[in-house]
Amino acid sequence: MPHSDAPEPPAESRFRAEPVSFVRRSGRMTDGQERAWAEHAPFYVIEVERGEAVTSIRPGTPITPASVFGRSAPLIVEIGSGQGHAIVHAARTRPEADFLAVEVFVAGLARTMLDAERADVRNLRLVEGNAPEVLEHLLPEASVDELWIFFPDPWHKSKHTKRRLIAPPFPELAARVLRDGGMLRLATDWEDYARQMRQVLGDADDFAPAFDGEWAERFDGRIMTAFERKGRAKGREIRDLTYRRAPRA
Template structure:
């Protein structure tokens, strides 16, 4: 799936620091770009059903503290909740929602055309256990979702920010596990995958040092997650000779 910093993402103010929750750079840049006519129509028609309304703080993709959602109200039921961060075009999460109707899914993305595509595909498939949010992922985990409300967090192929001067933008950094731990229930899982070796090593180093998480695999890497369908993005990485590395961690009891 596309990285959040793809060149055709819409522009807003998130490339610069804002007064709140911008102490460190965000893990994406929303550059100029336009949705197709079909995506525009899909956005207008389907966003009332699928897209969460978010109270903003300073930036266009921020989440105002103190305004959490109630997942049971949003989905109309109490069910396990999976959150995918950086859902891209939505291929993985639409497939998962369609094949796991007893679970609710939340797609977190800042790429508006990707959100539109996700809604269109979900609508065609008749999926009603999926919602989307256009927001900065750490703020979703910290402010939008109630504590211990999430069963799994998926982060598949986040932007690697592979240039040395940009690695500070990587999402999986030492301050991220505490934010993820807040949202996850005890026993919940954080699933990671990347096709960049140095980022995989960083992910593993960060999570090994993180309080409140324990590895749910043996050896160096976790087996490939069966719930992640093979997307064109993953095939592209494999075609370039990159190895896909998975990691999975359990939210352990304690801080």
């Protein structure tokens, strides 16, 4: 999820057994974003059944991607899509694939819809939802070809690192939705988080590194976003990691 300096998560997290990897902000949108939501959400936003929390997904309510997109095509999912710059660009340049943006901030989703509509992107859908619950409850098993997580909130204060998304429970959820041979692509500008990611995925039996050496090459399908520019401007090195989903037994 996008970086945040907010100190603590909201009350909705009390409904979950584990801390969430985001802080639920007010969700206020500009007038233009409100209009975009009203006009474009019926096409772009997948309506989901909720659990107790605003961004939760009710167990047992999976989607059928072929029905959602109206065709069978490779499915690429971005978790923490922010304002959608990366995924709108990818969807526009790869019309043969379908794309799903997962985000908790409605203003970011509204901006994504505006840019997608302006670019006449039709192979993109959006979900407002907590990423682990999307992976566990909304997406069918082995339905995803690539899973992208670029610049998730680093929760760099030691008292908050337990909220990082890429932690030991995550590989099992990612492995569930990825098809055999599917790709998990990660990027961060925080070195200690990059090393945590590498350790977590290195310990996961369902994944094998798809790179040689210490870090992967920069994924050429990832455009430069505000988060990457911000990290570079502060002198932080960008580190990519890429893993392949191992064949199921």
